[in-house]
Amino acid sequence: xxxxxxxxxxxxxxxxxxxxxxxxxxxxxxxxxxxxxxxxxxxxxxxxxxxxxxxxxxxxxxxxxxxxxxxxxxxxxxxxxxxxxxxxxxxxxxxxxxxxxxxxxxxxxxxxxxxxxxxxxxxxxxxxxxxxxxxxxxxxxxxxxxxxxxxxxxxxxxxxxxxxxxxxxxxxxxxxxxxxxxxxxxxxxxxxxxxxxxxxxxxxxxxxxxxxxxxxxxxxxxxxxxxxxxxxxxxxxxxxxxxxxxxxxxxxxxxxxxxxxxxxxxxxxxxxxxxxxxxxxxxxxxxxxxxxxxxxxxxxxxxxxxxxxxxxxxxxxxxxxxxxx
Amino acid sequence: xxxxxxxxxxxxxxxxxxxxxxxxxxxxxxxxxxxxxxxxxxxxxxxxxxxxxxxxxxxxxxxxxxxxxxxxxxxxxxxxxxxxxxxxxxxxxxxxxxxxxxxxxxxxxxxxxxxxxxxxxxxxxxxxxxxxxxxxxxxxxxxxxxxxxxxxxxxxxxxxxxxxxxxxxxxxxxxxxxxxxxxxxxxxxxxxxxxxxxxxxxxxxxxxxxxxxxxxxxxxxxxxxxxxxxxxxxxxxxxxxxxxxxxxxxxxxxxxxxxxxxx
Ligand SMILES: Cc1cc2nc3c(=O)[nH]c(=O)nc-3n(C[C@H](O)[C@H](O)[C@H](O)COP(=O)(O)OP(=O)(O)OC[C@H]3O[C@@H](n4cnc5c(N)ncnc54)[C@H](O)[C@@H]3O)c2cc1C
Ligand SMILES: Nc1ncnc2c1ncn2[C@@H]1O[C@H](COP(=O)(O)O)[C@@H](O)[C@H]1O
Numbered sequence: 011x012x013x014x015x016x017x018x019x020x021x022x023x024x025x026x027x028x029x030x031x032x033x034x035x036x037x038x039x040x041x042x043x044x045x046x047x048x049x050x051x052x053x054x055x056x057x058x059x060x061x062x063x064x065x066x067x068x069x070x071x072x073x074x075x076x077x078x079x080x081x082x083x084x085x086x087x088x089x090x091x092x093x094x095x096x097x098x099x100x101x102x103x104x105x106x107x108x109x110x111x112x113x114x115x116x117x118x119x120x121x122x123x124x125x126x127x128x129x130x131x132x133x134x135x136x137x138x139x140x141x142x143x144x145x146x147x148x149x150x151x152x153x154x155x156x157x158x159x160x161x162x163x164x165x166x167x168x169x170x171x172x173x174x175x176x177x178x179x180x181x182x183x184x185x186x187x188x189x190x191x192x193x194x195x196x197x198x199x200x201x202x203x204x205x206x207x208x209x210x211x212x213x214x215x216x217x218x219x220x221x222x223x224x225x226x227x228x229x230x231x232x233x234x235x236x237x238x239x240x241x242x243x244x245x246x247x248x249x250x251x252x253x254x255x256x257x258x259x260x261x262x263x264x265x266x267x268x269x270x271x272x273x274x275x276x277x278x279x280x281x282x283x284x285x286x287x288x289x290x291x292x293x294x295x296x297x298x299x300x301x302x303x304x305x306x307x308x309x310x311x312x313x314x315x316x317x318x319x320x321x322x323x324x325x326x327x328x329x330x331x332x333x334x335x
Numbered sequence: 336x337x338x339x340x341x342x343x344x345x346x347x348x349x350x351x352x353x354x355x356x357x358x359x360x361x362x363x364x365x366x367x368x369x370x371x372x373x374x375x376x377x378x379x380x381x382x383x384x385x386x387x388x389x390x391x392x393x394x395x396x397x398x399x400x401x402x403x404x405x406x407x408x409x410x411x412x413x414x415x416x417x418x419x420x421x422x423x424x425x426x427x428x429x430x431x432x433x434x435x436x437x438x439x440x441x442x443x444x445x446x447x448x449x450x451x452x453x454x455x456x457x458x459x460x461x462x463x464x465x466x467x468x469x470x471x472x473x474x475x476x477x478x479x480x481x482x483x484x485x486x487x488x489x490x491x492x493x494x495x496x497x498x499x500x501x502x503x504x505x506x507x508x509x510x511x512x513x514x515x516x517x518x519x520x521x522x523x524x525x526x527x528x529x530x531x532x533x534x535x536x537x538x539x540x541x542x543x544x545x546x547x548x549x550x551x552x553x554x555x556x557x558x559x560x561x562x563x564x565x566x567x568x569x570x571x572x573x574x575x576x577x578x579x580x581x582x583x584x585x586x587x588x589x590x591x592x593x594x595x596x597x598x
Binding site for chain 1: 348431432433436437459461462463464465466467468470471472474475476477478479480482492495496497498499500501502503504505506507510515516517551557558559560561562563564565566567570573574575576577578581582584585586588589591592593595597598
């Protein structure tokens with residue numbers, strides 16, 4: 011049977027919301043194809059009742075495989091076996107770093123076609139067609155697959171419905187891992203670097219990127235957030251979080267948080283797709299960047315082409331003055 | 336030990352990228368450059384060599400691409416690679432991610448490296464996935480987006496950010512690792528290195544040299560067919576202000592915010 015298999019990422023007993031969205035989407039597409047959507051959970055001692063919950067999002071069956079968590083290659087082994095044994099034609103991932111790694115490796119293993127950053131999937135002539143924005147989202151291309159197809163969604167591409175409460179049958183599958191899949195081992199997972207700041211509830215987010223030049227640049231952004239007062243906070247890109255300039259908890263994007271404040275003011279941020287996916291639903295986007303070609307200007311409501319070292323201090327004074335008036 | 340670094344030639348950041356409607360492929364005319372993300376992979380290789388904990392005898396830059404990609408290899412050599420390998424063949428044109436990864440893996444097999452390093456993403460393709468494809472074909476452990484590499488117990492201890500925070504992973508060699516751009520600050524090539532780059536050995540390969548099955552590459556061998564390019568839903572263009580007089584600019588910003596009741 012030509013079914014769809016969806017990878018369900020889980021961590022500390024909870025499923026990733028993007029995986030749940032992917033299951034719901036796959037279930038809808040399977041209906042159109044006249045087949046079923048199945049889910050697969052790979053991990054250490056995954057409880058059956060946890061796996062069965064995926065039925066509430068549309069999985070007709072859930073495969074559970076015992077293997078190390080947090081790395082892609084054991085999942086590639088597991089999905090390759092389950093897809094081959096059960097004749098699945100498609101695999102769908104809800105985005106995320108592991109999804110990229112697993113999906114690509116699986117394509118290599120199965121000789122399948124793979125598309126990443128997918129924002130929509132449809133059915134045409136009994137086959138899936140995936141839409142992917144390319145070239146900085148200036149164009150959308152459609153992917154069709156000659157044989158098996160692997161679809162890795164962009165973060166937040168699919169809506170996550172509430173669970174119907176249904177429970178899916180669970181099948182435990184024993185998978186022998188490839189020798190190379192056990193040559194990478196997690197030493198530590200999910201380390202939270204930096205302070206535990208809360209940005210998700212903020213109405214105003216002042217975000218900083220590598221254009222700040224140095225960690226100290228964030229002091230000014232904190233001052234600006236303070237000037238706005240109320241529910242304001244400071245956010246960051248992965249580039250500066252990786253560099254240790256600002257806490258991981260404040261990171262927006264692919265491997266960070268998704269936010270939609272009333273105002274998102276970006277200072278020294280280029281606007282890479284992986285950042286954009288976490289903030290594009292903000293109500294008002296203001297960008298300050300000295301490069302007029304920066305991609306962020308493509309999706310800003312107000313763009314300032316200029317040096318932030320000049321503009322930001324003046325904005326702080328002006329906002330303070332305005333507040334004081 | 337040998338490190339192979341995968342590098343790619345991409346359109347210069349200042350060039351507007353577009354799809355050629357007649358071929359459905361990226362229009363590759365205009366200024367090109369070494370993919371900036373790959374300079375971090377070369378630098379990571381250099382630091383492993385200079386660190387001395389592993390005995391690195393050779394760093395080899397490897398690319399698949401048209402004739403012009405030789406310039407990206409020269410740049411890679413000027414940044415520290417000892418020699419380079421250029422896979423170029425008409426049969427490869429139009430390869431998708433999986434086909435490109437397969438062709439690169441076949442090319443790497445000839446070199447039999449102890450470590451393959453690559454960049455976090457290519458500036459034009461933006462797939463972040465070539466490493467995972469190459470690793471599966473080479474049957475090697477793999478990790479992407481790595482921002483710290485230490486030599487521990489003869490293997491690599493790598494750190495990277497994944498969906499739940501930072502992960503630390505111990506990887507045995509041989510391995511395939513893609514590095515994030517926060518891993519290092521690439522050095523500038525010296526004038527001498529730039530001048531000398533063209534004199535370093537460069538192996539030019541065709542598909543047959545790398546035992547690549549041409550049925551698995553190129554547009555016809557690729558499993559994904561891309562087409563029907565369309566424009567995304569139009570978004571009303573934002574207001575752009577060139578900051579010429581900062582006081583004036585900031586006045587406009589504040590007025591704009593005030594109008595929307597954001598202050
Ligand atoms: C799988 C994957 C996952 C990722 N996940 C995330 C994620 O979750 N979040 C995220 O943010 N990124 C993520 N990234 C990284 C992303 O691709 C970009 O590299 C990153 O967002 C760039 O951060 P940046 O804008 O701070 O830096 P840059 O891209 O270096 O941009 C800096 C900008 O500052 C401008 N600038 C410099 N100086 C000044 C000045 N004086 N005044 C004004 N402007 C100035 C420059 O013109 C430039 O546009 C991910 C990448 C991959 C491959
Ligand atoms: N044609 C190619 N030749 C050599 N290396 C490549 C090629 N395409 C991609 N790469 C490498 O793979 C990395 C990730 O690219 P991508 O998966 O296209 O985003 C790049 O930074 C390069 O190091």
